[in-house]
Amino acid sequence: MxxxxxxxxxxxxxxxxxxxxxxxxxxxxxxxxxxxxxxxxxxxxxxxxxxxxxxxxxxxxxxxxxxxxxxxxxxxxxxxxxxxxxxxxxxxxxxxxxxxxxxxxxxxxxxxxxxxMDLDGSGNPRGAFACEPLSDAPCVRRFPGFFSADEAAFLRDVAEARFRPALALDEQAGRFVRHPFRDATAAAFPAVFEWPAIHALNRRIAAASGTEAGQGEPLQVLRYQPGQQYRPHLDAVPGVANQRIWTMLVALNDDYQGGATVFPEASLAFRGRTGDGLLFRNVDEGGRADRTSLHAGTPVEAGVKLIASRWIREHCPPPGEAFGQHEVLSQADEVGQ
The missing domain is CATH 1.25.40.10 (Tetratricopeptide repeat domain)
Known part of the structure; x- marks a missing residue:
């Protein structure tokens, strides 16, 4: 043919x-x-x-x-x-x-x-991670040096050709819409793009959060240009049965100004060095959205902010399903369409 x-x-x-x-x-x-x-x-x-x-x-x-x-x-x-x-x-x-x-x-x-990487025969990380508690309400933890400089550079490089306007999945409609709170661009790595190195990073995120790798939505790299921001929001999704219980953010660079991740209820601001991870819980003990987890990405003042992001659900998707299954063909230049 x-x-x-x-x-x-x-x-x-x-x-x-x-x-x-x-x-x-x-x-x-x-x-x-x-x-x-x-x-x-x-x-x-x-x-x-x-x-x-x-x-x-x-x-x-x-x-x-x-x-x-x-x-x-x-x-x-x-x-x-x-x-x-x-x-x-x-x-x-x-x-x-x-x-x-x-x-x-x-x-x-x-x-x-x-x-x-220090991995076992299944691709899981061996050993523990340095972890620093930043807040109990909401639960926020910092993981210094969670990704290496080479890993951060790899994600920056493979994301470069894939950036598109940030979208949000309307789960009931089964389609993507422009993100209402975030004016960044995003590069996602669903299904066909969860290559072994990226999967190993996802397994590391799972280990740090005490979850299974399959609970995570596709890893994203977010890019914020000067003036762009992520307005105050909750990561928990209203009305879904399989809630986003954790979020992991990993700084992929630090040569920019502004752009801190802030939690107003905890009077907490985070602007990590390259490779630093930030894990926070989005729900309370009853599984309801934790209002204290309200957070924002403040506007970037100079330079470009790059950050890896992964939302983690309460459960893995049902057999035969996958988080991000609707995202593959949207990467048209990657599939020859």
Whole structure:
């Protein structure tokens, strides 16, 4: 199948003609075209134009990787590390990076980062983290040097081409809308972009918060230009059954002015050094939104603020579901659409 055929399929899908689009992609898959296999794999992952099927998504992406498609290799390493569409296999994910190390600079850089981490055979961090309590009401904890300088630089670099206006998911409508409180830009790393190095960082966040990695929403990198801010808000979401119970923020740079994270109820302001983490609880003992966790990101006065953010839910999503499942195809330049 040629690239022109796939371009036509994407145009038909965007025009509300999914059956015709699927017919073109299916022909490519039958012919063993890696691009077609990858495209259908992402559709299966998100449930776009076809029923959602994570197992089929993983098989299709694996077929594309075996056909030599680099984007598919990156996605497959994420699936294998996380366990999307099959069993999680940390050694297998590392094996994929090694297989592509001479062809994909991203694989090589991830291996360098991972080799510097102290991980067990499943990708979990070994040992404890330095932790400094900052407040009990709300519960706020600082983790100095939570990410290394190299890890922070990696996130800054891979986020650069992915920034888009910050959006919020309307969970009832199942679609994204402009964020009502935040005027930053954001780069998210859902599903196909939770590469092994990012998954290892997510496992570190889970260990620090006493949760499972699967409870976390996709890691985001937020970018605030001068004058941009995150207005006072609660991270707990009204009316949801699976609440955001924790938030972890990690400073990715410190060469800017302003931009502190403030908790008015605790008279607390945080502006960490590069790599410092800030963990805070969003709910009270009864699981209700903790009003004392109201917080804001004050306007940046000079420079650019970059921060990693991960919301952590009370439970992992149901089998066959994933937080951020609606975000994959929104990264259009990454999937060839």
């Amino acid at each position: 040629t690239q022109v055929n796939l371009a036509q399929a994407f145009e038909l899908a965007a025009a509300g003609r999914p059956a015709e689009a699927l017919a073109i992609v299916d022909r490519g898959v039958s012919a063993g075209d890696p691009q077609a296999c990858y495209a259908l794999g992402l559709w299966r992952l998100e449930g776009a134009h076809v029923p959602r099927d994570l197992g089929a998504a993983r098989r299709l992406v694996e077929q594309a990787e075996q056909g030599g498609l680099m984007l598919a290799a990156r996605a497959l390493s994420a699936f294998v590390a996380v366990g999307t569409g099959g069993e999680a296999d940390w050694p297998g994910a590392l094996g994929l990076l090694h297989r592509w190390v001479d062809r994909d600079p991203l694989a090589a850089r991830q291996l360098q980062l991972i080799e510097a």
